[in-house]
Amino acid sequence: MNLVVALFLAQDGIANGVVYALLAVAIVVLFSVTRITFVPQGEFVSYGALTFVTLQDGQRPGTFALLGLLIALHLVVDIAAGWRRQRLATLLVSSLRSVGAALIVLALAYAATSFELPLILKAVIAIAVITAAGPLLYRIVYQPLADASVLVLLIVSVALHFVMTGLALYIFGPSGQRSAPLIDFTMPLMGVPIAGQTLLILGVTIVVIVALYVASQHTLYGKAMQAVALNRTGARLMGISTTLAGRTSFLLAAFIGALAGVLISPTTTILYDTGFLLGLKGFVGAILGGLASYPISALGALLIGLLESYSSFFASTYKEVIVFSLIIPILLVQTLRQHRIKEDDDHGGEAIPTQLSLSPEALRRRRQIRTGLGAAFVLAVAAAPLLLSNYEIALLNYVGLAAIVVLGLVLLTGVAGLTSFAQAAYVGIGAYITGYVSSVYGLSPWLTLPMALAVAFVLALFGSLITARLSGHYLPLATLSLAVVAYYLFAALPQTGGQAGMTNIPPLTILGIAIVSPKAWYVGIWGALLLLQLAMANLLDSRPGRAIRALKSGTIMAESLGVDTWRAKIAAFVIACLLAALAGWFYAHYQRFLNPSPFSFNQGIEYLFMAVIGGAGSIGGALVGSGIVVLANQWLQTNLPLVLGMQGDFQVIIFGVAAMAMLQLLPRGIWPALLDLFQMRLPKSWTFSTDAAPLPARPKPAPGETVLAVRGVCKNFGAIAANRNISLDAKAGEILALIGPNGAGKSTLFDLISGVQRPSSGTVHFLGHESSYFPRTLSRGGMGRTFQHVRILPEMTVVENTALGAHARADISFLSSALRLDRGKEAMLIAEALRQLERVGLASSATQIAGSLALGQQRVLEIARALASDPCLLLLDEPAAGLRHLEKQALARLLKQLKAEGMAVIVVEHDMDFVMNLADRIVVMQFGEKLAEGTPCEIQRNPAVIEAYLGGAE
Numbered sequence: 011m012n013l014v015v016a017l018f019l020a021q022d023g024i025a026n027g028v029v030y031a032l033l034a035v036a037i038v039v040l041f042s043v044t045r046i047t048f049v050p051q052g053e054f055v056s057y058g059a060l061t062f063v064t065l066q067d068g069q070r071p072g073t074f075a076l077l078g079l080l081i082a083l084h085l086v087v088d089i090a091a092g093w094r095r096q097r098l099a100t101l102l103v104s105s106l107r108s109v110g111a112a113l114i115v116l117a118l119a120y121a122a123t124s125f126e127l128p129l130i131l132k133a134v135i136a137i138a139v140i141t142a143a144g145p146l147l148y149r150i151v152y153q154p155l156a157d158a159s160v161l162v163l164l165i166v167s168v169a170l171h172f173v174m175t176g177l178a179l180y181i182f183g184p185s186g187q188r189s190a191p192l193i194d195f196t197m198p199l200m201g202v203p204i205a206g207q208t209l210l211i212l213g214v215t216i217v218v219i220v221a222l223y224v225a226s227q228h229t230l231y232g233k234a235m236q237a238v239a240l241n242r243t244g245a246r247l248m249g250i251s252t253t254l255a256g257r258t259s260f261l262l263a264a265f266i267g268a269l270a271g272v273l274i275s276p277t278t279t280i281l282y283d284t285g286f287l288l289g290l291k292g293f294v295g296a297i298l299g300g301l302a303s304y305p306i307s308a309l310g311a312l313l314i315g316l317l318e319s320y321s322s323f324f325a326s327t328y329k330e331v332i333v334f335s336l337i338i339p340i341l342l343v344q345t346l347r348q349h350r351i352k353e354d355d356d357h358g359g360e361a362i363p364t365q366l367s368l369s370p371e372a373l374r375r376r377r378q379i380r381t382g383l384g385a386a387f388v389l390a391v392a393a394a395p396l397l398l399s400n401y402e403i404a405l406l407n408y409v410g411l412a413a414i415v416v417l418g419l420v421l422l423t424g425v426a427g428l429t430s431f432a433q434a435a436y437v438g439i440g441a442y443i444t445g446y447v448s449s450v451y452g453l454s455p456w457l458t459l460p461m462a463l464a465v466a467f468v469l470a471l472f473g474s475l476i477t478a479r480l481s482g483h484y485l486p487l488a489t490l491s492l493a494v495v496a497y498y499l500f501a502a503l504p505q506t507g508g509q510a511g512m513t514n515i516p517p518l519t520i521l522g523i524a525i526v527s528p529k530a531w532y533v534g535i536w537g538a539l540l541l542l543q544l545a546m547a548n549l550l551d552s553r554p555g556r557a558i559r560a561l562k563s564g565t566i567m568a569e570s571l572g573v574d575t576w577r578a579k580i581a582a583f584v585i586a587c588l589l590a591a592l593a594g595w596f597y598a599h600y601q602r603f604l605n606p607s608p609f610s611f612n613q614g615i616e617y618l619f620m621a622v623i624g625g626a627g628s629i630g631g632a633l634v635g636s637g638i639v640v641l642a643n644q645w646l647q648t649n650l651p652l653v654l655g656m657q658g659d660f661q662v663i664i665f666g667v668a669a670m671a672m673l674q675l676l677p678r679g680i681w682p683a684l685l686d687l688f689q690m691r692l693p694k695s696w697t698f699s700t701d702a703a704p705l706p707a708r709p710k711p712a713p714g715e716t717v718l719a720v721r722g723v724c725k726n727f728g729a730i731a732a733n734r735n736i737s738l739d740a741k742a743g744e745i746l747a748l749i750g751p752n753g754a755g756k757s758t759l760f761d762l763i764s765g766v767q768r769p770s771s772g773t774v775h776f777l778g779h780e781s782s783y784f785p786r787t788l789s790r791g792g793m794g795r796t797f798q799h800v801r802i803l804p805e806m807t808v809v810e811n812t813a814l815g816a817h818a819r820a821d822i823s824f825l826s827s828a829l830r831l832d833r834g835k836e837a838m839l840i841a842e843a844l845r846q847l848e849r850v851g852l853a854s855s856a857t858q859i860a861g862s863l864a865l866g867q868q869r870v871l872e873i874a875r876a877l878a879s880d881p882c883l884l885l886l887d888e889p890a891a892g893l894r895h896l897e898k899q900a901l902a903r904l905l906k907q908l909k910a911e912g913m914a915v916i917v918v919e920h921d922m923d924f925v926m927n928l929a930d931r932i933v934v935m936q937f938g939e940k941l942a943e944g945t946p947c948e949i950q951r952n953p954a955v956i957e958a959y960l961g962g963a964e
Contacts, residue, residue: 027315
């Protein structure tokens with residue numbers, strides 16, 4: 011490479027990088043204000059560019075009609091909302107005002123295209139039309155889900171990407187297009203011609219980024235947007251409209267995307283799906299900026315453009331692999347810069363399953379009906395080869411293969427709450443490993459099965475060791491990058507045959523007979539699927555299954571119960587990837603030909619849609635979602651092109667709309683909705699007994715022995731001191747109470763004691779050893795706790811929640827659980843849970859869904875769960891809140907019994923009557939400091955306490 015080539019590459023890199031910078035800034039705007047990781051940002055680029063090109067050709071673009079459709083949908087959504095709230099007239103007037111600007115833009119655009127216009131005006135029209143669509147998309151798609159979790163919003167964004175890509179294919183066609191340059195001149199720089207359009211792109215990008223930065227920092231509305239980004243609830247209380255902020259951020263994002271499209275249309279050939287990769291590269295830049303900083307995101311995107319340009323020179327085949335491989339280490343660094351114990355994003359949005367109130371006889375009949383339906387389904391599966399044609403059986407084979415993959419997603423995403431877009435990549439790994447080894451080396455496919463699973467296991471384990479540390483939206487972004495990297499590797503590696511594919515893959519043979527008939531394959535695929543469903547049901551009904559289910563409710567709660575959340579995440583990830591690889595092994599020898607398309611990132615997204623549509627949290631949902639999507643996909647691929655008059659993957663529009671509607675209307679999916687509709691969601695038929703052998707008990711400290719020693723602890727959050735020089739002791743056989751007004755630092759001190767936070771200075775000693783400041787280690791060492799805000803698993807039963815507390819007291823492997831070899835130890839865990847429920851008075855509610863309990867009962871359930879861990883120190887954060895008088899009396903009796911048994915108890919409580927009649931000693935806190943310490947009588951007589959907390963006479 012000489013200097014001239016280097017400068018040419020630099021020019022291309024900068025030209026592309028500044029476009030990525032525009033997209034990165036738009037992504038930061040959207041995420042910071044709305045928490046939406048907006049995958050379709052690149053589609054605004056494609057729509058803007060292709061609308062501009064169509065206007066140049068003297069035609070009226072289809073985006074005009076699309077804008078009209080969005081306006082109509084906006085009005086329909088508002089009318090439906092007004093009908094439900096009985097405020098139809100008011101909301102209709104408000105809706106007309108909201109779409110007024112879009113109507114004006116549409117009318118002016120239609121009128122203007124009747125005349126011959128200068129190129130710059132055509133560019134303005136294209137930008138205006140796409141910009142007007144941004145707030146409409148927010149109202150229709152995102153506003154109903156404004157309070158959903160970041161992960162739900164990400165899945166909706168992916169669905170919208172599919173819809174927008176399919177519509178772009180229909181509106182603009184499959185051909186790539188370019189526009190005439192807005193500025194047509196060149197100027198030399200060090201012997202390299204610099205295009206005027208490149209200079210225009212650079213100048214406009216700088217102006218936009220600077221304008222956004224200045225507006226966000228120095229204008230009232232910019233500060234209001236920042237307030238929404240920092241605290242949505244607080245912004246609402248201050249009178250700031252979060253809806254208006256969301257609409258404005260989408261308007262800016264659409265404007266920036268359309269502007270970028272118009273600017274690059276003369277320099278880049280734009281296809282209907284070009285925007286996806288452009289948007290993903292903008293994401294890399296936004297991630298470099300921590301999804302928060304405009305300048306750093308823009309600089310990161312510029313670096314991505316340069317890296318891409320030079321990679322295309324040195325290794326053009328692998329340039330996408332190089333670029334997207336950067337995402338994972340960047341995300342990992344971002345995560346590790348945060349606190350080592352960070353609560354995951356809220357996975358809310360799912361309704362707590364209802365529990366039927368049926369008599370024992372009615373419940374027995376319904377169980378018989380459900381058992382009969384299950385048996386009928388198995389018989390139907392067995393009879394299908396006798397009744398259906400080869401073509402219909404072939405379709406069912408593809409349903410079965412997809413269901414195996416989606417079953418892994420049920421565990422990973424629906425149960426553990428970890429969203430992955432990379433499952434198609436692991437299907438490809440399983441397929442290509444067996445295809446390559448069996449075709450090149452002639453090894454029997456039966457021998458390549460353990461080999462394919464072993465390779466998938468190693469790669470999944472390596473990937474999960476990195477991705478399991480990622481939290482919130484970082485994990486799905488990392489898996490999306492894995493999917494992109496895998497796809498481009500499949501398409502580039504000579505061992506895989508590249509885009510041409512891999513042929514001559516041998517068939518499976520049994521006793522020398524080749525298995526080629528769809529009906530013969532059906533037996534193997536569906537037999538494996540049914541066995542895997544049974545194994546998955548066994549796993550979820552076990553100690554390891556409860557640990558994985560606990561992940562969805564947050565890291566802190568699970569770690570405080572002794573659950574190794576990192577190990578549980580890795581296990582869920584690896585199991586899901588092994589199921590995907592198994593499906594790939596089946597697929598390779600069933601098809602006997604491989605190319606990268608079935609393993610693309612779009613296919614990975616489709617697997618996720620199957621899980622969402624069927625019911626991501628249910629085993630039956632895997633089969634329902636797979637059946638709906640695979641069969642509908644086949645039907646739509648055949649019929650949609652006939653209806654639309656052109657060929658293309660238009661079925662993605664249907665699936666995208668279905669996924670968005672599902673998350674808004676049926677967030678739990680079709681299968682759970684059907685169970686609720688026909689009242690078939692029945693509680694488990696438990697056989698309870700407390701006669702099982704007791705779990706091993708830990709040695710207890712002697713009465714009066716110091717269990718906890720806190721010395722000079724301080725905790726600072728920036729300039730705010732939450733705790734200052736706190737020292738206290740807790741002894742075995744004693745109840746210590748912490749009291750003080752709200753904001754005194756009591757809960758922060760609890761977090762320091764239990765390892766959720768590490769003190770800025772000072773020490774905490776537990777059982778004579780300095781604290782590890784890891785909740786899991788402390789829990790396993792004998793520290794149990796409850797939380798100020800109740801943290802239970804609301805969709806699990808009361809007894810399962812309690813058994814989770816005893817997690818660390820038994821060791822059961824995932825394999826033995828899946829094979830149902832764990833029943834002895836499982837009986838011991840359930841028996842321990844029952845004993846603790848009897849102890850706190852909740853034994854009669856053991857089979858109830860925990861989320862259906864009253865708040866006071868949920869607090870008592872937390873105590874039972876903590877007691878199941880066999881603690882020697884119990885931390886109770888406001889345990890009496892929400893309890894009635896008699897319940898408080900029962901709680902006091904329980905705590906006094908625990909004290910008599912030699913347990914140390916620390917209670918944070920605001921009910922002074924409860925505390926004064928219960929505690930042996932009281933520590934009073936104020937403004938993060940210890941104000942006083944003594945017996946209840948001493949505290950009641952302490953003048954400083956009376957003046958500061960209990961109130962003194964004037």
